[in-house]
Amino acid sequence: MLISPAYAQAAGGGPGLFEGLLPLIIIFVVFYVLLIRPQQRKVKQHREMVEAVRRGDVVVTGGGIVGKVTKVGETDDITVEIADNIRVQVVKGTLSDVRSKTEPVKGGSATGSQSSQGGGGLLGSFFGFGRKKSE
Numbered sequence: 001m002l003i004s005p006a007y008a009q010a011a012g013g014g015p016g017l018f019e020g021l022l023p024l025i026i027i028f029v030v031f032y033v034l035l036i037r038p039q040q041r042k043v044k045q046h047r048e049m050v051e052a053v054r055r056g057d058v059v060v061t062g063g064g065i066v067g068k069v070t071k072v073g074e075t076d077d078i079t080v081e082i083a084d085n086i087r088v089q090v091v092k093g094t095l096s097d098v099r100s101k102t103e104p105v106k107g108g109s110a111t112g113s114q115s116s117q118g119g120g121g122l123l124g125s126f127f128g129f130g131r132k133k134s135e
Helices: 017-051 121-127
Strands: 058-061 066-072 077-083 086-091 095-100
Touching (some): 017 095
Antiparallel strands (some): 058 095, 066 077, 077 086
16 A cells, blocks of 8 residues: 555644633733722822812812812812802812812911912922022
């Protein structure tokens, strides 16, 4: 015979269950570390910021309106003064930032915030913008 018989080769082991799911597990871990966890942290910080809003704080709403908190309601709304004698009610959850925090009231008188004292930050203090004028 000129033709040799061909025998079927033994079937090779295909990828197992673990090797098939490994890429999906790695993708989920990467998404969790890069997307889900930072977003959860950001939501937690926003919730803490909203809960800490007090009367006298300067806040920025989601629409970009800057104003001073005049009243914090029992529910989830606050009253913000955006101009002289112009007050609007805002839902706390729509606040995007608290620009300046007031210090706790001591002895019945409120103290000024940093922005009203001319804070200036690091560069402001370096160039003299943030210094208090001595009288």
